[in-house]
Amino acid sequence: xxxxxxxxxxxxxxxxxxxxxxxxxxxxxxxxxxxxxxxxxxxxxxxxxxxxxxxxxxxxxxxxxxxxxxxxxxxxxxxxxxxxxxxxxxxxxxxxxxxxxxxxxxxxxxxxxxxxxx
Amino acid sequence: xxxxxxxxxxxxxxxxxxxxxxxxxxxxxxxxxxxxxxxxxxxxxxxxxxxxxxxxxxxxxxxxxxxxxxxxxxxxxxxxxxxxxxxxxxxxxxxxxxxxxxxxxxxx
Numbered sequence: 001x002x003x004x005x006x007x008x009x010x011x012x013x014x015x016x017x018x019x020x021x022x023x024x025x026x027x028x029x030x031x032x033x034x035x036x037x038x039x040x041x042x043x044x045x046x047x048x049x050x051x052x053x054x055x056x057x058x059x060x061x062x063x064x065x066x067x068x069x070x071x072x073x074x075x076x077x078x079x080x081x082x083x084x085x086x087x088x089x090x091x092x093x094x095x096x097x098x099x100x101x102x103x104x105x106x107x108x109x110x111x112x113x114x115x116x117x118x
Numbered sequence: 119x120x121x122x123x124x125x126x127x128x129x130x131x132x133x134x135x136x137x138x139x140x141x142x143x144x145x146x147x148x149x150x151x152x153x154x155x156x157x158x159x160x161x162x163x164x165x166x167x168x169x170x171x172x173x174x175x176x177x178x179x180x181x182x183x184x185x186x187x188x189x190x191x192x193x194x195x196x197x198x199x200x201x202x203x204x205x206x207x208x209x210x211x212x213x214x215x216x217x218x219x220x221x222x223x224x225x226x
Contacts, residue, residue, distance in 0.1 A: 035215075037162075044205065044217055044218070044219050044220045045154075045156075045162065045205055045207075045217040045220075046217065047207075047214070047215040047216065047217065050213050050215075052213075056213075058213035058214065060214065094161055094162070099167070101209075101212070102209070102212055102213055102215075103150065103152070103167065103168075103209035103212055103215075104152040104164060104167040104207065104209060105152075105154075105162075105164060105207075106164045106167075106173065107164075108161040108162055108163065109161065110160075110161050111161060
């Protein structure tokens with residue numbers, strides 16, 4: 001079955017770190033672009049980061065320099081390392097598969113919730 | 119930065135009604151526009167990409183149109199299962215992607 005399953009969310013204090021995981025099933029994580037998208041409570045969607053098949057990475061302005069997207073090919077898993085977390089990073093984080101050109105997201109996970117609060 | 123404005127922000131319509139959702143871009147984005155549906159409490163799903171290409175498995179009552187800066191998502195005959203929030207997304211500034219603010223669709 002083709003699916004994405006996120007984990008790793010939780011409650012963290014401001015300034016703390018968290019690593020999110022997205023286990024990929026049914027296709028090779030190396031074969032296409034993969035993104036993280038987040039949604040703050042009651043708000044819209046915000047693209048966070050993308051990892052190209054060739055390892056190039058790009059980030060939204062609000063997380064640049066604090067977040068890092070990566071993958072482990074042997075585990076067929078995508079990651080999002082989040083450092084220097086702020087209250088405004090509180091959101092449901094979705095892992096998503098992009099089309100090969102990175103233009104749209106045709107498969108989404110169910111998300112993992114991150115709360116940044118003291 | 120390319121900003122997307124959706125209108126209306128919410129709407130209420132009857133079963134069987136034709137529903138239109140508009141997405142306007144601050145700059146010409148050619149045909150680099152997709153639409154997503156997010157049912158309450160669920161993850162988004164891709165409905166349409168490249169303005170008008172229906173994603174596999176999406177009912178044919180959904181259609182998309184437009185070009186340049188103005189785009190429309192149409193539901194030809196609203197069904198109960200269409201309740202949710204609809205988002206447009208541009209990829210003209212790929213790799214940086216942006217979403218519209220969303221349009222919440224409810225049944226009257």
